[in-house]
Amino acid sequence: MSQLSRLINILTLLKSRRVLTATELSKRYDVSIRTVYRDIQKLIASGVPVVTLEGKGYTLMDGYTVAPVQFTEKQANALITAHHLVNKSKDASFVKDFEEALIKIKSVFRSSVLEKSEILHSKIHVFEPQQENLASNSLSELQLAITNLNYVEINYRKANDTHISFRKIEPYVFFSTENKWILLAWCHLRNEYRAFRVDRIQHFKILSEKFVDRKFNIQDYFAAQAYAYKKRNPTET
Known part of the structure; x- marks a missing residue:
């Protein structure tokens, strides 16, 4: 078990x-x-x-109750499946917070649903290709910085570069690709939006200072990236 x-x-x-x-x-x-x-x-x-x-x-403790929420078997199965996918995340804080949330959620499962969810848990496997053995432990904290508009200071190391740079950023959006979390943020060092791999953030500090929301739009960001790439490579079709 x-x-x-x-x-x-x-x-x-x-x-x-x-x-x-x-x-x-x-x-x-x-x-x-x-x-x-x-x-x-x-x-x-x-x-x-x-x-x-x-x-x-x-x-x-006396008086402790759980919310009267009922999950169907399919909904419970979706959570069990999500748990397996989350466990493949390279961010320890995200895995920990999800597991703690799942403990609370599963406590309201009907006994029959709980029993079947445990059966399903042992019958799901997620395989992935060999990747870089890099991990992070900052996703949960950085998510709070996004929702509360807090500046963040980071020490960041690019791929294949031993130099660590100091950045003050305004975090806006996370996206995941190939089991890697990417943070899109306004970088005050470069004075533009930049993408930061979370597992390459060596150290971070969330500041109490708030920034003014620039109304970042991820579709506009990727469109601008595609346009810039096309200008640099005009012969590609």
Whole structure:
């Protein structure tokens, strides 16, 4: 059983208003006591109010309920499939936040839907060609900078270049291609829109200072890129 599946099962037991001990959970899922402790901390980090009753075990905080949302089996399957695709992302923050969200979502699945979703989870595989072994851990934070119009300072290294440049940027849009996240932003060093591979950002700092939205349009951006390429290569058809 995967950690995510175990967390959902523990949460389901807690929702039944049971008091669970670490020893009981350890035996039920055939894991160590230390693993149970980590699971409980993972639930707490996901926003689930797990309370420790001294000398008794774990339970949920009084009054805690989940939203009365019902998912169909197809909707649950879509989430399970998305989970497999997200796991291929090279950004650790994005994977972590999705898994924590999925814990909360799966906690409202009907038992029959939850059981079938676990079956499907083991029957989906995503393969990908060998790619650069680069990873990032900044996507979730940079997404907040986009929605809140915060300036970001970055240290950036281009491909095949050992030089790291300092940039102050206005982040606008993310897109993904070949499992790589690309950030389109206004670069104050170059005084124009630039594309930055997120896995090549060596360090970043989100500033409290806000920028004025330039109303960036991704279609206009790609049209301008295509026009500039055509001017540089007039003989290509």
